[in-house]
Amino acid sequence: MIPRPRPERFRLRRTMMFMNAQKPGLFKDAYIYGCDSIMLDLEDAVAENQKDAARFSLYHALKTIDYGDTEVIVRINGLDTPHWQEDIRVCVAAGADGIRIAKCESAQDVKTVEAAVEAAEKEFGVEVGRTLLMAALESPKGILNAYEICSASDRMFGVAISGGDFRKSMQTVPQPDGVDMLFARGQMLLAARAAGIQCFDTVFTDLDDEEGFRREVLQNKAMGFDGKSLINPKQIRFVHEVYAPSEKEVIQAEKIVRTVRENAAKGLGVFTVDGKMIDIAFLPGAERTLRLAKAYGMYEGDLV
Amino acid sequence: MKIQKPAVAGTLESSDVQVTVEPGTGSVELELSSNVMNQYGRQIKETVLATLERLDVNDARVTVVDKGALDCTIAARVECAVFRSCGASDKDLPWGGIIR
Numbered sequence: 516m517i518p519r520p521r522p523e524r525f526r527l528r529r530t531m532m533f534m535n536a537q538k539p540g541l542f543k544d545a546y547i548y549g550c551d552s553i554m555l556d557l558e559d560a561v562a563e564n565q566k567d568a569a570r571f572s573l574y575h576a577l578k579t580i581d582y583g584d585t586e587v588i589v590r591i592n593g594l595d596t597p598h599w600q601e602d603i604r605v606c607v608a609a610g611a612d613g614i615r616i617a618k619c620e621s622a623q624d625v626k627t628v629e630a631a632v633e634a635a636e637k638e639f640g641v642e643v644g645r646t647l648l649m650a651a652l653e654s655p656k657g658i659l660n661a662y663e664i665c666s667a668s669d670r671m672f673g674v675a676i677s678g679g680d681f682r683k684s685m686q687t688v689p690q691p692d693g694v695d696m697l698f699a700r701g702q703m704l705l706a707a708r709a710a711g712i713q714c715f716d717t718v719f720t721d722l723d724d725e726e727g728f729r730r731e732v733l734q735n736k737a738m739g740f741d742g743k744s745l746i747n748p749k750q751i752r753f754v755h756e757v758y759a760p761s762e763k764e765v766i767q768a769e770k771i772v773r774t775v776r777e778n779a780a781k782g783l784g785v786f787t788v789d790g791k792m793i794d795i796a797f798l799p800g801a802e803r804t805l806r807l808a809k810a811y812g813m814y815e816g817d818l819v
Numbered sequence: 820m821k822i823q824k825p826a827v828a829g830t831l832e833s834s835d836v837q838v839t840v841e842p843g844t845g846s847v848e849l850e851l852s853s854n855v856m857n858q859y860g861r862q863i864k865e866t867v868l869a870t871l872e873r874l875d876v877n878d879a880r881v882t883v884v885d886k887g888a889l890d891c892t893i894a895a896r897v898e899c900a901v902f903r904s905c906g907a908s909d910k911d912l913p914w915g916g917i918i919r
Contacts, residue, residue: 567899571895571902571918576891579891
């Protein structure tokens with residue numbers, strides 16, 4: 516049995532790779548790919564008559580395989596199915612770091628899952644509050660209720676859009692410029708930021724369209740997403756490259772953090788760094804850049 | 820647990836194992852084939868028997884077709900087949916109890 520450390524609500528999540536929880540050939544060495552999180556799937560990837568088998572395999576995988584620093588999230592079946600309650604019991608009993616709520620449409624959906632998670636934590640002697648939650652928005656209603664969903668629970672670390680189902684309900688298909696989901700992505704990002712949680716983009720499913728994938732990742736970064744869901748290990752590297760801060764950004768961030776802190780002690784609120792006006796508002800962004808730089812091995816100082 | 824009806828779990832894909840359980844004739848009879856029989860046959864057999872013992876199954880015919888599964892997968896498939904044979908694989912499972 517591999518005891519996993521208490522999950523961190525806010526950590527680096529640039530890449531979340533989906534894996535079928537029913538296929539041992541896939542998930543047994545998922546941690547070697549270097550994605551930030553793996554998403555073991557009990558939902559769409561598992562056939563209706565194999566839901567039970569997938570839970571047994573998930574339980575033993577989590578209890579036996581050492582996933583190290585890779586976060587382990589489980590996507591459970593929707594609240595409109597007969598499966599989600601047992602999905603939650605096995606996730607909590609096996610010690611998954613977090614649960615992804617499929618087809619989430621309201622704050623009530625989050626609260627329903629939260630109540631079942633808490634009951635399972637008590638049943639299996641797991642610290643109450645340990646298991647994190649995230650929501651997948653897959654319908655127009657989910658997008659419209661994004662803010663109430665994002666702020667429904669202290670366990671919520673993030674929200675993601677699920678492109679396949681969402682585009683179907685909007686009667687559209689993926690477009691090269693992303694216009695098909697531009698508003699939905701924007702609305703979800705606003706809600707996530709307002710609630711102070713992370714925000715992740717959908718999977719890019721055409722593995723042969725390398726250029727399209729790259730375009731989408733660059734747009735995700737530009738829009739402010741924290742990361743992206745992936746379906747194949749070969750997609751990981753590019754996302755990590757895109758999310759890496761440049762050397763110039765790291766140097767600038769270090770200067771800003773240092774100067775803001777020094778000047779705050781002296782009672783100075785606004786000043787210039789390399790000719791640019793800087794005040795306290797720049798601090799959180801600069802600190803985030805330094806934390807990111809640390810994850811990439813680009814910064815070894817002690818400011819963050 | 821008492822095997823009530825024939826049940827199967829697992830596939831014949833690489834890294835998986837297919838386990839079939841049927842009502843027995845008074846004891847546990849195990850038929851095992853594996854593509855890594857020479858290296859791991861004994862270990863696979865031990866894992867299957869230990870899992871059956873943990874579930875308190877002592878009367879069953881068990882057929883195991885292994886395609887190079889890890890021990891944790893073997894245990895998961897044996898358990899799933901046994902719980903399916905009792906019609907008890909879908910809810911209120913004893914995670915951390917006899918499943919561990």
